[in-house]
Amino acid sequence: MILLFLFAICSFVQSVRFDSKHSEVSFSGIASGITLPVYYFHLNLFDENGERLEQSPENSPKVLVSGKDGSQIRGKVEVLDSQDGKFIVRIKTFTSHAWIKIVVTDEFDRHFVNSPATFENLNHDECRCAVEIDTFQKSFRLQDREDDVLLAIEKLSYQQNNELVREYFASRPNSCALCHYVLKSGRIYRECFGQHVGFNMFSDATLVALSRFVNLPDVEFWMNLGDWPHSKKTNENHHFQMISWGSHADFADLVVPTYDLMDSTLGMMHRLSKDQFSVQSSARQVNWSDKIEKGFFRGRDSRQGRLDLAEMSQKNPELIDAAITRYFFFKEDEEKYGKRSEHVPFGDHFNFKYQINVDGTVAAYRLPYLLLGNSAVLKQESAYFEHFYSSLEPFQHFIPLKRDLSDLIQKINWAKENDDKVSDIVKAANKVVEEETAPVKVIWSWISLLKLISERMTGEVHHTDAMEEVHVPKSTRPCSCSSPHNEL
Incomplete structure (x- = not known):
């Protein structure tokens, strides 16, 4: 039996269709003989004129993953709609496979570019099938690190x-x-x-x-x-x-x-429900035009700046929805900072058009996930950084905020007045952070x-x-x- 994954997509905007003759499979995270926690590849969708799609299509791609003689593979396959004309396909194997075949077609069984493809010696992640570093590097066309x-x-x-x-x-x-x-x-x-x-x-x-x-x-x-x-x-x-x-x-x-x-x-498709692939689907469910035009924040009281943000929200509720979820470092003051908030599921953060990123003890670990969603990130100026920050530029991938947040109201109003530009910032951020967190x-x-x-x-x-x-x-x-x- 062949694993067949057919994903129907509902869209409330003007429908588009992909054309298999132009659409392609990019095998960016799978190579013969290389062990990974999850194997993955991307489907890049284009229309009949060769123009890249920027939204979910009306028609549905079909993904078939099989072993030799069409036998079923032992594993799990997920197809995630990135809501921007791309799909992520990921495979978690439960056993090792000496040979697998991947086929991607449209609903009429017409192949995508680079389909079908075969791979050998794909192992589950408990296998110690180590290769030389050069082999790993060349298989995925990776650059040497300079520090x-x-x-x-x-x-x-x-x-x-x-x-x-x-x-x-x-x-x-x-x-x-x-x-x-x-x-x-x-x-x-x-x-x-x-x-x-x-x-x-x-x-x-x-x-x-x-x-x-x-x-x-x-x-x-x-x-x-x-x-x-x-x-x-x-x-x-x-x-x-x-x-x-x-x-x-x-x-x-x-x-x-x-x-x-x-x-x-290491834990995707196994121990965790939120990872850098899943949020590319779950955090992009709300269309840009349907989002609430407010700045949003939820987090614990790990820095005074977060309390200041909650206080600003009390004074400017029409522009900011910010609240503290847990107090540990500071004294709770409901009159000044508002009521303590219940947990808000991460996907629901993106009901709001503007995500406010404020340092915690150090750099807030949530930033890559915020940048992978389809809301704009307003990032506080900070000397703290993570491994990918050097790839980010203000007003290109995020909207910068002063350290003391004194320009937050101004920047939210600027964003509302420059909606198309801010939408482009979100797309640019998605592109960079998708690559850096792959x-x-x-x-x-x-x-x-x-x-x-x-x-x-x-x-x-x-x-x-x-x-x-x-x-x-x-x-x-x-x-x-x-x-x-x-x-x-």
């Missing part, structure tokens, strides 16, 4: 770096949570420091997953498990190599995708950084007796590795 921080300290040895970090930690043992990782001969070792190191579950899970995808280099590094960066640019004694999930303009930490985005990447790109951010560290740092890589090994569990299901990896 000014590492280039500046390329003569630093592992031993020197370890001494600097240990000295730094010794001066503030109660305000840091760090892990020293060593990757050696395919094994993972770590030693953690600090009172609250439970977030090593995220870095452990990342490294275990990466070790199944590629042969990681022998390398050692320090992982910051907290929110605040540590490698101060202006302090030579604190200028060391440290990996963080986010950073600040005054710090030189090496930035990787947040644990939240990495967890979404699972392969997120995974590559980690791999390419480890590769670069191994090339720039000097000295021997070795683990100590104080370290414990992070085990990579063996698969309980069969694997079909093209170049079998010896289980360690």
Whole structure:
């Protein structure tokens, strides 16, 4: 039996139809012999004149995924309508497949460009079928990472770096949570420091997953498990190599995708309902012209600026709908900040045309998901940043706000008066962030950084007796590795 997925689409705007002769399949997240947590590809829809569609079509694409002899694959397939003339197709395999065939057609069984296609040795994500990093990179046409921080300290040895970090930690043992990782001969070792190191579950899970995808280099590094960066640019004694999930303009930490985005990447179609693919459908359900023309925010009280925003909402309810969902850092004041809000499902945020992004303790981890929706993001000026922020430009991908939010009313009114321009900003943001948060790109951010560290740092890589090994569990299901990896 062949898995057949036929998705009917209802549209309340002027209907359009795609033409299979011009529409194409882009296999951006699937390659023979490469293991990924989820395999995916995109359907790019064009009309009979070769013009790209920008909305859901009236007719429906058909996606068929089968094994040899038309047999059913063991897995799950989802087709997500991005509401902008694209579809995302993703496959979560429950077992390994030596061969699969993918067919994409219109309702009359006419093939899309690049259909049909076949792939070999696609494994479930418990398989350790690691390939060389170069093979992974070439399979998805990925670029090498260049990092000014590492280039500046390329003569630093592992031993020197370890001494600097240990000295730094010794001066503030109660305000840091760090892990020293060593990757050696395919094994993972770590030693953690600090009172609250439970977030090593995220870095452990990342490294275990990466070790199944590629042969990681022998390398050692320090992982910051907290929110605040540590490698101060202006302090030579604190200028060391440290990996963080986010950073600040005054710090030189090496930035990787947040644990939240990495967890979404590794856990999609399994443990999580909200990820960077699902929001491209769920957060684009309301047409631009049907949205409420107000700025919207919900979040906890992790910074005074959020309370200020809630207070502005009380004074300007016709333009702002902002409320605090939970109080922890500040005293609750209903008269000043309004009633505490109940949880609002993330998809419902996009009933509003303008999403207000305000820092929490550091950069708000919600920003990539907001930028993937079809509302405009008004982003507070901030020195904090995540791994993809360098790809964003004000008034091109978001509407900038002053740090103190004093121009928020002005910017909302500007947005209302420049509706077409703001709509274009949303589309540009979607395009950039779709690329930057694609699972392969997120995974590559980690791999390419480890590769670069191994090339720039000097000295021997070795683990100590104080370290414990992070085990990579063996698969309980069969694997079909093209170049079998010896289980360690």
